[in-house]
Each structure stands twice: as C-alpha cells, then as structure tokens.
Amino acid sequence: MSYSDFKTIDQAVSTLDLTVEDIPHLFSEISPIAPSERLKQTLDETLDLASSISTEKARSELIITPILLEIRRTFNNKIGYFSGNTFNVEETKGLTGDCNFILSASSNQS
Template sequence: MSYSDFKSLDQAVSNLELTVEDIPHFFSQVAPIEPSQRLQETLEENLDLAVSISTEKARSELIITPILLEIRRRFQNKIGYFSGNTFNVDDAKGLMGACDFMLSASSNQSLVTAPVLTLVEAKDNDIRIGLGQCVAQMVAAQIFNNRNGREQQAVYGAVSTGTNWKFILLEKDRVKIDLTEYFIPQLNQILGILSEPFRIYFE
C-alpha cells in the first residue's frame, strides 16, 4: 500500500485512526501575500495554456510549480522544493511512495528535513479525490517531524487542481479541513496560507 492507495478521505481517516473537523474559512485569519511581478507575469502567460491543455502534468508544471517556487524565493531559498520524491515513512501503515510535491524547512535539496508541507495534485480535476492521499502524506510528515524533534509542529497540506486550492491542517490526530475553496484570483490568500508554516518556523 502507498499514498496513492488512499482513495478517499474516509479511508484515510479510518485506517490512520483520525478525527475530522470541517471549519468554514479556517485560514481566513492568515495574512495574504501579494504575488511578485515575476509570478504574476508567469501565470498570465501560463494559466490559459494550462487550462486548455487540462492535464495534471500541464497544471502541475505551469501553475502549481511556479506558485511553490514563489514561496521558496520568499524565504530566500531556505526552503527545499521536492516534486515526485519518494517519502517512505511507515510501511506498515502504507505511508510510503512518492509525493506529488513537498516543501521542507531546509535549503538542502538532497534531504527532506522537518517541518514538511505536502501538496497533492487533484486527480481528474476533482479536489475530493485527493483528500485521502493528502491526509496520508500529512500523517507521514507528522511522524517524520516527530522523529526529528518537531513533535508540536502542526502539519499543513493542500490539494490543488492548479486553479482551485483546498487547505488542511493536522494537529495530533485531528484533521481540520477548511471548507472554503480558494481560486487562482485569490492568489494572495493562497500564497499566505502556503507561507504560514514556514513563517511560523523561521520567525
């Protein structure tokens, strides 16, 4: 079993013994961050093309990656960016395999270091399908953080189609899902939420 085998949120919650809380506007208090001119220009060029191609690969390369690299630049490249890397944490629980994207609090591209933010590409442009996989990866990140002395570190996760974003927070065994879905015109809010775990860590 691997992350991609967690086909639904119910499956992840049941198998990993979690509880779920749906919270409207859960991340609404996070300060928005204005995108750089570089990111704005990139998305102006890429967005329509990615939507017209409408494959996961195109949305990943043309929308999601530029947004994640913006977060990395914001923290002076002190954040590690990983795409498709293997993250084997607990074979017995099925917490193994490749993650679509991860950001970690280290500029070292050779090793993932705690804390970790994990992001899943939505399959078939359906955010719901990616929630189970995202939660499984967040639990893996939590275990990884604990092993590296970050026991109190909340884990952030996201599922995205590129144009739509859903954010999740894991604290101990409680999954908190923001019922609000963010869209690409709300880019400043998306950037703010993606930056939040690293703002807390570095500040």
C-alpha cells in the same frame, strides 16, 4: 498501497488512525501576500496553456510549480521543495510512493 491510494480524508483517518481537528479561522491572523510580478507574468503565460493541455502533469508544471517556487522565494529559499521524490515512510500503513509536492520547514533538499 501508496499515497495516491488514499482517495478520501475518511479513508486516511481510518487507515492511519488520525484525528481531524477543525480549527475555525486557523489562518485568519495571516495577512495575504501579493504575488510578485514574476509570478503574475508566468501565470499569465501558462494558465491558458495548462487549461488547453488539461492534464495533471501540465497543471503541475505550469501552475502549481511556479506558485510553490514563489513561496520558496518569499522565504528566501529557506524551505525545502520536493517534487516527485520517493518517500517510503511506513509501508505497513501505506505511506509509500512518490509525492507530488512537499514544502518543508527545512532548507535541506536531501
């Protein structure tokens, strides 16, 4: 089993013995951050293309990656960015395989 085998939150909760906690307005105190001109220009150029290609890979490369890199720049590159890395955390629980994307609180990229 790999990360992508978890199809629903309920399945992950059951398999991994998780607790889901609903926290209303969790991010209500956080002010929105305006996108940079760089991100706006990139998305202006890539959104239609990603939509036309209409694959997960195109959306990943042309929409999601620029947004995550913008977040990383916002934090002065002091957060980690992982894409396609193998994270075999706990095989017995199905926490194995390649991640699509992970941002981490550490700038360590290894």
